[in-house]
Amino acid sequence: MIKKLAGLLLLLPVLAISSVAIASDQQSAAELRKLLDQTTTLKGEFVQTLFDGQGKVQEESSGDFVLKRPGKFYWNTRQPYEQLLVSDQESIWLYDPDLEQVTVRSAQDDLQQTPALLLSEDVNTLREHFAITQQAVDASREEFLLTPTRKDGLFQTLTLVFTGEAKARKLSEFHILDNLGQLTRFVFQKSVANETVSDSIFQFTPPDGVDVLYD
Template sequence: MKMFSRFLTSCLLVASVVVHAADDQAAAQLRKQLDAMNTLQGDFVQTTYDKKGAEQETSSGNFMLMRPGKFYWKTLEPMQQLLVSNNKTIWLYDPDLETVNERAFTDDLRETPALLLSSDIEQLRKSFTVTRDEKDTSAEKYTLTPKVTDGMFQHLTLVFKANQLTEFAIQDSLGQLTRCVLTNVQRNKTLPEEKFFFQPPEGVEILKD
């Protein structure tokens, strides 16, 4: 349950978010990058830092994502966990605890950092302002700030290299930073639909919110 809450409030998934602003060059550049990304898969290393910059924990695994709202995020180390969404239901499976936490993919969850990266672009057009770090010539780095300031996070940063999303990070409202580095990334490959629907193993406890 702790992992589930952390995911919803600090972001584990990757796919596409965009800000619409016809007169904003940075937003237009970001939109071009993300509009071209319908599916994404690869490996991740996720590290969480406290507000002073001290490393708190690191996890790694692999992921698949299909826009809108479908994702498969499998943590392998240090403990196995699986988070799955089919855009209607979200499942968190913990093999060690033999539990599955299940809840509906509702409108309030669409606003969490965890789901911004896999949500429908059309739903996110008016939610953010966007800036680009023009000083960094080795990558395209965009920072998105929610227009509603009482949300769960302060900033979302997306980093592209050679037109590929390689990193994203979220700073939450308490100053904690969660950074996800992506490797072996493949974009717009055909993904198996069954990966985005979870069938609980026999004998596990199902907890519904």
């Protein structure tokens, strides 16, 4: 059961240049902010793949997600095991139906430990916690490497990938390199940006009979 929680635990203690180029931190943050500001909400499906240090696939999961800036997300893993991760910008809930258990923690001071929350955060907040480097790949794809300023988190780097036309790019995948040298790749599919999303989806009420743990 510990293994099946590994992907979501990463999210817990976890939004056009033709040649490759690297910009300064300030320039990178400005470009990242421009891209994030194009998207207020994003929802769709995801595939999550964990690779070991040699690049061998260890496990894969899939489900659906909703992001709403700033600070709200709904991350519902359906296969191979059901798990739900929800944040309303104040609290983070991790629900495991098989364990009949909910873990609750504050989202306020958890930025470096919560990659999923990073995707919905304000760029100025990100700059307080990360060095941001833009790595533009081609005219339809841009990547940003975020490196934590603290060294006691669960991951070494976070890479955000945006694809599409320059004026309509949206987040299409992100990669997390953890401190064990493992890479987790999240790919978004059938995603739709800027649709109206009710805040009710980012609220979670534990079902009757489950254990509620406060971290």
